[in-house]
Amino acid sequence: MSHLLEARALTGGYGPVQVLRGLDFHVDAGEVVVILGANGAGKTTTLRALSGMIPARGEVVFDGRSIIGRRPEAIVRFGIAHVPQGRGTIADLTVEENLRVGAIIRRDREVGADIDRWYEMFPRLAERRDQAAGSMSGGEQQMLAIARALMCRPRLLLLDEPSLGLAPLVTREVFERLAHVNRELGTTVLVVEQNANLALEIADRGYVLEAGLIAASGRADELASDESVRKAYLGY
Amino acid sequence: MDLFLDRVVIGLEQGAIYGSVALALVLIYRSTGFVNFAQGEMALFSTFLTWQFWEWGVPIAAAIAASMGVSFLAGAVIERVLIRPVGDVEHNALALVIVTVGMLLALNALVGWIWGTEGRRFPKIFGAGTVDIGSVSISYQALGTFAVLAVLLGLLYLLFQRTKLGLAVRAVASNAESSSLAGIRVGRILMFGWGLAAAVGALAGALYASELSLLDSNIFFQLLIYAFAAATLGGFDSPVGAVVGGLVVGLVTVLAGGYVGFLGEDLKLVAAFAVILVVLLVRPQGLFGRKQVSRV
Numbered sequence: 310m311s312h313l314l315e316a317r318a319l320t321g322g323y324g325p326v327q328v329l330r331g332l333d334f335h336v337d338a339g340e341v342v343v344i345l346g347a348n349g350a351g352k353t354t355t356l357r358a359l360s361g362m363i364p365a366r367g368e369v370v371f372d373g374r375s376i377i378g379r380r381p382e383a384i385v386r387f388g389i390a391h392v393p394q395g396r397g398t399i400a401d402l403t404v405e406e407n408l409r410v411g412a413i414i415r416r417d418r419e420v421g422a423d424i425d426r427w428y429e430m431f432p433r434l435a436e437r438r439d440q441a442a443g444s445m446s447g448g449e450q451q452m453l454a455i456a457r458a459l460m461c462r463p464r465l466l467l468l469d470e471p472s473l474g475l476a477p478l479v480t481r482e483v484f485e486r487l488a489h490v491n492r493e494l495g496t497t498v499l500v501v502e503q504n505a506n507l508a509l510e511i512a513d514r515g516y517v518l519e520a521g522l523i524a525a526s527g528r529a530d531e532l533a534s535d536e537s538v539r540k541a542y543l544g545y
Numbered sequence: 546m547d548l549f550l551d552r553v554v555i556g557l558e559q560g561a562i563y564g565s566v567a568l569a570l571v572l573i574y575r576s577t578g579f580v581n582f583a584q585g586e587m588a589l590f591s592t593f594l595t596w597q598f599w600e601w602g603v604p605i606a607a608a609i610a611a612s613m614g615v616s617f618l619a620g621a622v623i624e625r626v627l628i629r630p631v632g633d634v635e636h637n638a639l640a641l642v643i644v645t646v647g648m649l650l651a652l653n654a655l656v657g658w659i660w661g662t663e664g665r666r667f668p669k670i671f672g673a674g675t676v677d678i679g680s681v682s683i684s685y686q687a688l689g690t691f692a693v694l695a696v697l698l699g700l701l702y703l704l705f706q707r708t709k710l711g712l713a714v715r716a717v718a719s720n721a722e723s724s725s726l727a728g729i730r731v732g733r734i735l736m737f738g739w740g741l742a743a744a745v746g747a748l749a750g751a752l753y754a755s756e757l758s759l760l761d762s763n764i765f766f767q768l769l770i771y772a773f774a775a776a777t778l779g780g781f782d783s784p785v786g787a788v789v790g791g792l793v794v795g796l797v798t799v800l801a802g803g804y805v806g807f808l809g810e811d812l813k814l815v816a817a818f819a820v821i822l823v824v825l826l827v828r829p830q831g832l833f834g835r836k837q838v839s840r841v
Contacts, residue, residue, distance in 0.1 A: 360726060385728040393722060401719035401835075402712075410716045413709060414728035454723075461728065 313338040313497055314359075314371050314389075314465055321358035321365030328354040330521035331367070336465065336499050341491050343508040343529065344501040346518035352501035353394055355518070356467045359499075360384050360391040372464070386414055390463035394470050397454025400443025404434050407442050407453055411460030420460070427456040430486070448479035452486065459490065466490075468500040472507065480504060484511050509533045550681040552803050553796065558687035559771075560795020561694045562756060565749035566772035567779065567787035568697070569742040574781045576718045576738035578634040579641050583648035584746055585769030587623075589762060590652050591616040591747030592754050593660050596667060605668050609751045613744040620743025621736035623648070628739070629732065633721075656762045664761035667754035690752050694788065697748065701784055714738060767814060771798070774817040778824050780834020789832065794820055 312335035322328040358365035361381045369377045412420040428435035472480040488511040502508035509529045517525040598608035671689030675682040705711035716724040717734045754760040779786025802813030
């Protein structure tokens with residue numbers, strides 16, 4: 310069976326600095342896959358390479374088509390939505406405008422209905438629909454960033470450290486919503502995280518990244534219970 | 546009293562023109578985060594183009610429309626060819642400012658080279674008549690200028706608040722990275738922003754030359770200073786602020802020139818500098834501008 314997303318010998322970085330030193334990984338349709346690793350391991354860079362935000366080499370095939378070397382605005386049209394680290398929202402626009410921006414590549418007439426659906430799933434966003442996104446709390450902004458990314462009806466959602474800067478309870482809520490989205494809509498999720506516990510709870514499989522190379526991989530429950538992986542890379 | 550009211554009308558009329566140039570500055574500032582020092586000279590070039598069309602026998606309204614069209618394209622090309630290769634404002638703000646200052650000098654020289662340096666007569670767009678309201682007489686020119694500015698503001702409001710394109714422009718201005726991840730073609734939006742500003746500048750330039758009945762290559766530098774004062778007063782990120790700021794600056798300079806003896810007509814530019822200075826001291830973000838708040 311062919312994978313939804315497959316990367317082979319993926320390299321990339323910033324200017325002369327190569328951060329990724331040849332990654333092989335894949336994501337199957339309907340999965341939640343987590344990439345774990347310490348600071349500087351190349352987690353964010355991996356996602357940026359996939360969505361075309363930095364120059365990358367190697368092979369990336371999504372749904373049978375090569376997407377390597379494409380620009381971000383082209384890659385989102387293939388069906389890959391990326392929620393970047395930290396500020397995934399457009400701070401000066403209202404909540405509702407953010408959702409409309411998320412749907413800006415769509416030409417159908419169901420955008421309004423989709424917005425209502427996200428308001429149902431994230432009632433806090435509905436309460437703040439006319440408020441500037443930048444004035445909301447970190448957790449609300451993360452929910453909005455995810456909802457905005459899902460507004461383009463992607464087949465694959467890339468999520469960069471959704472737990473960054475959030476209180477543990479809020480982080481748990483974000484991950485629960487994510488699992489819910491994956492179950493209900495069948496959206497495939499590739500998430501990078503430092504918060505290994507929570508991420509492995511909702512993930513099917515995981516990869517551990519170290520210094521730009523994949524150091525371990527396996528089913529989420531295997532990774533979570535593997536003593537050497539835990540000690541060396543997950544830090545608990 | 547009549548003299549006072551006359552001066553108020555003139556001040557508002559000039560202010561409307563300053564406001565429309567300030568609007569062009571704001572359009573670029575909002576989408577790129579820096580100030581285009583060449584805005585005045587871009588408008589100068591556009592206005593000479595308008596004059597040239599008119600000189601060839603094209604009706605003035607059509608000449609302005611044609612010049613706005615050409616200016617839109619030229620503005621977009623300038624963004625693509627001169628601005629974008631320099632980099633973005635986060636990393637290369639100083640270089641960008643220098644490029645626009647270079648454009649200011651180059652465009653001014655280009656205008657002198659093509660059209661010469663002597664003044665040209667510019668037609669009254671709205672005719673030379675006046676309307677008497679009570680004891681005040683208002684020129685068609687002033688009324689026309691107000692109407693054009695009001696329509697322009699209305700159209701810009703509709704563009705930014707009611708269309709997908711306008712939403713995309715505002716999104717790029719706030720967060721270019723997330724916008725491109727959402728599928729917005731950021732480069733095209735920036736070209737559109739520059740084109741729009743150049744077209745607005747062309748319109749403002751025609752109003753300005755028409756009010757003076759004169760066009761020469763030196764008058765637009767002053768206009769830029771007044772527009773800076775207007776945008777500073779209103780807040781560089783607010784279109785409404787630009788227009789209100791323009792009206793206030795127009796009023797202040799005309800009244801100061803009229804009533805403050807030592808200023809007179811020649812030194813009323815000083816009043817504009819005074820406005821900039823006071824605003825920067827008291828309320829740096831301007832009347833309508835947002836204070837930059839950053840979450841850390």
